[in-house]
Amino acid sequence: MEVKNVNTIEVKWWIKKFQEKISSEKSYLTDLDQAIGDGDHGHNMARGTAEAVKVLEAKTFTCPGNVLKAVAMTFISKIGGASGPLYGSAFLKISQTLGIEETIKDALFISALREGEKALRQRGKAVLGEKTMIDVWSPVVAELEKANSLNHEKMRATAESCMKATEILEAKKGRAAYLGKRSVGHIDAGAYSSYLLFLSLAETLAKRGE
Amino acid sequence: MEVKNVNTIEVKWWIKKFQEKISSEKSYLTDLDQAIGDGDHGHNMARGTAEAVKVLEAKTFTCPGNVLKAVAMTFISKIGGASGPLYGSAFLKISQTLGIEETIKDALFISALREGEKALRQRGKAVLGEKTMIDVWSPVVAELEKANSLNHEKMRATAESCMKATEILEAKKGRAAYLGKRSVGHIDAGAYSSYLLFLSLAETLAKRGE
Amino acid sequence: MKKILNDVEAVVDEMLEGMVAAHPDRLRRLKGTTVLVRKEAPVNGKVGIVSGGGSGHEPAHGGFVGEGMLDAAVAGEVFTSPTPDQIYEAIKAVHGGKGVLLIIKNYTGDVMNFEMAAEMAEIDGIKVRQVIVNDDVAVEDSSFTSGRRGIAGTVLVHKIAGALAANGASLEQVESVANKVIQNVKSMGMSLTPCTVPASGKPGFQLAENEIEIGTGIHGEPGVERTKILTAKELAEVLFQKVNNDLNLQEREEVAILVNGLGATPLMELYVLHYNLKALLDKKKLQVVDTIVGEWMTSLEMSGVSITILRLDDQLKTLLKQEADTVAFKR
Amino acid sequence: MKKILNDVEAVVDEMLEGMVAAHPDRLRRLKGTTVLVRKEAPVNGKVGIVSGGGSGHEPAHGGFVGEGMLDAAVAGEVFTSPTPDQIYEAIKAVHGGKGVLLIIKNYTGDVMNFEMAAEMAEIDGIKVRQVIVNDDVAVEDSSFTSGRRGIAGTVLVHKIAGALAANGASLEQVESVANKVIQNVKSMGMSLTPCTVPASGKPGFQLAENEIEIGTGIHGEPGVERTKILTAKELAEVLFQKVNNDLNLQEREEVAILVNGLGATPLMELYVLHYNLKALLDKKKLQVVDTIVGEWMTSLEMSGVSITILRLDDQLKTLLKQEADTVAFKR
Ligand SMILES: Nc1ncnc2c1ncn2[C@@H]1O[C@H](COP(=O)(O)OP(=O)(O)O)[C@@H](O)[C@H]1O
Ligand SMILES: Nc1ncnc2c1ncn2[C@@H]1O[C@H](COP(=O)(O)OP(=O)(O)O)[C@@H](O)[C@H]1O
Ligand SMILES: [Mg+2]
Ligand SMILES: [Mg+2]
Ligand SMILES: [Mg+2]
Ligand SMILES: [Mg+2]
Incomplete structure (x- = not known):
């Protein structure tokens, strides 16, 4: 198997793709959050990702870690709500783990995602099955660890099926928890945006070496 | 021509009939007042006439003047809005003019109605053609004066046609005046309740000597 | 219609009771009336100030009863001027020897009902003056119509006339400052x-x-x-x-x-x-x-x-x- | 949707500007932020009190900034918790040497954003304490969920903690009375x-x-x-x-x-x-x-x-x- 790396341009693609997907699915995200939350997730994410793309376009970056650090800081200061600190903390940890490597081997990238996922759990104090973005992050990272490579097909498939699986869960964390059983029957908004995040990464990885 | 009188029982019938008509047309009166006013005329009149009927049933009266004085006081203290002082002042003056006669000759009744109409104009400072209850009261009284008798057919016909004629007028007094030209095309609520008042009187008079 | 109420006929009554229940240290309801007065009314040696009108404008007018504003507020049915007998009770209850100013919003009904109440109070020998607020420029001012309505500007008339009355001014002075506000x-x-x-x-x-x-x-x-x-x-x-x-x-x-x-x-x-x-x-x-x-x-x-x-x-x-x-x- | 606004994106900004324009003697906006502080902040020798949250709850929280209540209110987007950098600016602006109390409504977003801000301020050596209001009994209280929401009871926490802070109490005392209110x-x-x-x-x-x-x-x-x-x-x-x-x-x-x-x-x-x-x-x-x-x-x-x-x-x-x-x- 050919060894592949993730470089600065690719992580920028990733974030740009993420921003585009969020932007075109903004009103769907709003609907999801309105059904069992307060309806701002689409706007929060659209605002945050748009700002992140602006920052990435305005500066030059020498390594993926620095790109994602800028993304993290932007998420923290521009998203707000629950998702701001969550995505922000995850990306901050990812960038710290990547350090100043210019090209990132799959193994390092996977362990960075794992660190991000841990930061997310620490910040939100949620565990798997509570109908949050964790329900996408944890299984996706686990799948990649198992595959021991950034397998974009598995990433996409796991993210999608786990996102969809949140529909039948009863929320125990976040605003949807206030609805108790009435939260069942709706996909979690943060799980959906996390699906878009991994879908964007998968699409970026699929283009590697094309 | 046979001389007829109006007695205590008949004025009570009058007020009772008025109350019944107001009650069954309450929501139409509300609609009329809502279109170009504030929508309370039906309730104001229903409340006031119901109270008046209660007072008439609770006490005994020796003459029409006393009946109508009780009605006047009830209207003043129970209707409120513009129509309370207007109907109240008119009835107070009518009762004063009737004095303590036990049976009222047509001529006296007509001059009492004229005094009531004058009190109404004085209290409201409105003149004919300003789209108010005056537009029913003044022509009805004038018609009776011309006929020199309490001709119930003329009373009913004049009240009805003059009430309808308020539709094309632009209001100059009362709340509808605030709408200016937009007040055209609606019947005035107070003109309609005044039509019901004279219709009730006409029906009462029609039964005389039956 | 979705509202928090029990019986539409009782809504004004329950509202007034609710206000008194919430603010018993400030307000009192004149028994058997729709009048809220300051707890300490009548204030001796102070011009009494009475306002009011239909209900549905809350906090106007009951919310402005107190030190430095109104001595009494008379509540009518929703959007319906109160009747003269109620206003008359308010006038009597706040008359502290220096006369009473009625602050009236310019609606035919309000003007007529307050006017009749003033006539009743004057028969009792209470000096009553009336000012008519007509701040609403939406409506053309004209001597051929009933003129302009009184709306939110009324609150500033309450505030300023109430302040001067609290300072011990005469009925004429309070009336005159109220009219100055109304003109401006x-x-x-x-x-x-x-x-x-x-x-x-x-x-x-x-x-x-x-x-x-x-x-x-x-x-x-x-x-x-x-x-x-x-x-x-x-x-x-x-x-x-x-x-x-x-x-x-x-x-x-x-x-x-x-x-x-x-x-x-x-x-x-x-x-x-x-x-x-x-x-x-x-x-x-x-x-x-x-x-x-x-x-x-x-x-x-x-x-x-x-x-x-x-x-x-x-x-x-x-x-x-x-x-x-x-x-x-x-x- | 019918609202009085210009641009949905600018609504919080214009609201904050409107508040400062209306009450320049009381409020001031920290430049480049969504933070309203008391005109005279920081008050030396007084515990600073910061609250806030998403916008759309007005008068909460900006309306409660002033003597005897809050020293600063941080506004997020409508119904969205403000971000840590904004809260951090508020903490710095009201710190009068005695530390700062954060009054937080119990929402995951609010708790996390305020927490991150507190971490930032503590790095600067500012003593920060947090209390979390969870008065809403509609939601079952449970250690398995994020627990109960903070709603209107928060205003009483502002009032009482603010009063004790105004009396010169220590951060610990103010925190403790705030928690007493929260429990009750x-x-x-x-x-x-x-x-x-x-x-x-x-x-x-x-x-x-x-x-x-x-x-x-x-x-x-x-x-x-x-x-x-x-x-x-x-x-x-x-x-x-x-x-x-x-x-x-x-x-x-x-x-x-x-x-x-x-x-x-x-x-x-x-x-x-x-x-x-x-x-x-x-x-x-x-x-x-x-x-x-x-x-x-x-x-x-x-x-x-x-x-x-x-x-x-x-x-x-x-x-x-x-x-x-x-x-x-x-x-
Ligand atoms: N404690 C938590 N841990 C992990 N994710 C959470 C937690 N609370 C909420 N979330 C995620 O955040 C999403 C909501 O984000 P958003 O709407 O932006 O914030 P808010 O709930 O403050 O309005 C939820 O759909 C859920 O996925
Ligand atoms: N100045 C006036 N003179 C005569 N009638 C008037 C005058 N102002 C109003 N009215 C009559 O009163 C009616 C409205 O009564 P009502 O709805 O009970 O009082 P309000 O206008 O105070 O709500 C109008 O339809 C009109 O006929
Ligand atoms: Mg949300
Ligand atoms: Mg009306
Ligand atoms: Mg009315
Ligand atoms: Mg939110």
Whole structure:
């Protein structure tokens, strides 16, 4: 198997793709959050990702870690709500783990995602099955660890099926928890945006070496 | 021509009939007042006439003047809005003019109605053609004066046609005046309740000597 | 119609009882009436001030009963002037020997009912004066009609007349300062949605999703003009222009501003409107001495706003800033 | 969606500018932030008090900035917690040497963002304490979930913690009294209509003409139960029972009552509800020491109400009654 790396341009693609997907699915995200939350997730994410793309376009970056650090800081200061600190903390940890490597081997990238996922759990104090973005992050990272490579097909498939699986869960964390059983029957908004995040990464990885 | 009188029982019938008509047309009166006013005329009149009927049933009266004085006081203290002082002042003056006669000759009744109409104009400072209850009261009284008798057919016909004629007028007094030209095309609520008042009187008079 | 109530007929009664239950240290209800008076009424040696009108304008008028504003507020049925007998009871209850001022909003019904009450009180030998607030510039002023309505500007009449009365002034002085406010206060309102009188159960008018009414009063009645929806900036311009056409304010003049919500408009939107209004005031180089933003003279759950501008002189300024302590308005 | 605004993206900014333009003698905006602070901040030798949250709850929180309540309020986007950098600026601006207390409503977002800000401030050597208000008994309390929401009871935490801070108490003392209030304050709300976040343009949920939501929060989110419309009496019973199940009040206990409108409910209806609530309080022989009726913690133009009961002791009673002078709340 050919060894592949993730470089600065690719992580920028990733974030740009993420921003585009969020932007075109903004009103769907709003609907999801309105059904069992307060309806701002689409706007929060659209605002945050748009700002992140602006920052990435305005500066030059020498390594993926620095790109994602800028993304993290932007998420923290521009998203707000629950998702701001969550995505922000995850990306901050990812960038710290990547350090100043210019090209990132799959193994390092996977362990960075794992660190991000841990930061997310620490910040939100949620565990798997509570109908949050964790329900996408944890299984996706686990799948990649198992595959021991950034397998974009598995990433996409796991993210999608786990996102969809949140529909039948009863929320125990976040605003949807206030609805108790009435939260069942709706996909979690943060799980959906996390699906878009991994879908964007998968699409970026699929283009590697094309 | 046979001389007829109006007695205590008949004025009570009058007020009772008025109350019944107001009650069954309450929501139409509300609609009329809502279109170009504030929508309370039906309730104001229903409340006031119901109270008046209660007072008439609770006490005994020796003459029409006393009946109508009780009605006047009830209207003043129970209707409120513009129509309370207007109907109240008119009835107070009518009762004063009737004095303590036990049976009222047509001529006296007509001059009492004229005094009531004058009190109404004085209290409201409105003149004919300003789209108010005056537009029913003044022509009805004038018609009776011309006929020199309490001709119930003329009373009913004049009240009805003059009430309808308020539709094309632009209001100059009362709340509808605030709408200016937009007040055209609606019947005035107070003109309609005044039509019901004279219709009730006409029906009462029609039964005389039956 | 969705409202928090039991019986539409009892809504005014339960509201008044609720106010007294909530503020027993400040308010008392005259038994068997719809009158709220200051706990300590009558205040000896002070001109008594009575206002009121139909209910549905809360906190007006009961919320303004207290030190430095009203001595009594008379409540009618929703949007219906109270009757003379009720007003008469209020006058008697607040007469502290120096006479009583009635602050009346210019509606045919209010004017007639208060007038009849004044006649009754004068027979008892109580000196009564009446002032008629007609601040609403939406309606053309004309001697052929009943003239302009009284709307939110009334609150500033309460405030200033109440302050002078609290200082021990005579009935004539209080009447005269009230009239000075009336001559210098102008308002203009608009609404985005109608409201529903409980007893009627249906909204007073209909508006499409992109329509607003300009020049609405405070009784759920239609306004004087219907237009498509405007931005906050356009709205501030329309309302300010109409008010200023009448006041004709000059550079550096001192004014007070009242931005009044009609019932359902979020405070957020009132402040957004004020931001846009303030830009116009600044452009005119007006000296804004006092700004009051909130819900003071409402129209049930109508969504909308009015702006009020009061041209000040030193006397009005001092009295406006003077202490007041009522349930709804404190300084 | 019908609202008074220009650009949905600018609504919070224009609101904050409008507040400062209206109350320049009391409020100041930290440049480049969404933070409103007391004109005179930082107050030396006084514990600074910071609160805030998403916008759309006005007068919370900016309206409570002033003497005897908050030193700063941080505004997020509508119904979205503010970000840590903004909160951090607020902490720095109000730190008068005695540390800063953060009063946080229990929402995952608020808790995390304030927490991150506290971490940042502590790196600067500012002593920061956090209290988390969770008065909403609509939601089951459970250690497996994020627990109960903070709603209108928060205003009483602001009031009482603010009063003790104004008296010069230490950070620990202020934190401790805030926690005492939190342990003793419970609320329960309901709504008759939803509200619309400007940026989304559509209502947060749908209700039929005869339906209401019981247990609604203050973010346009659905409640915990949907029922057919209730009378004011039934509503008072449902809300009171739920609150009292938790507080378990005993005869002759002293309490304070807050009847809070969610935005579009006429004051008339709040007082009608209070009338019905007071009957229940009297039946329980509770001593109501203080009653506050109005709109304090709103949810844009949502129609609905919450009731809050605070169990008092002598300390809380004195601090609650103590003078306060903010734009929206004065004593
Ligand atoms: N404690 C938590 N841990 C992990 N994710 C959470 C937690 N609480 C909420 N979330 C996620 O955040 C999403 C909501 O984000 P957003 O709407 O932006 O914030 P808010 O709930 O403050 O309005 C939820 O759909 C859920 O996926
Ligand atoms: N100045 C006036 N003179 C005569 N009638 C008037 C005058 N003003 C109003 N009215 C009558 O009163 C009616 C409205 O009564 P009502 O709705 O009970 O009072 P309000 O206008 O105070 O709500 C109008 O339809 C009109 O006929
Ligand atoms: Mg959300
Ligand atoms: Mg009417
Ligand atoms: Mg009326
Ligand atoms: Mg949110």
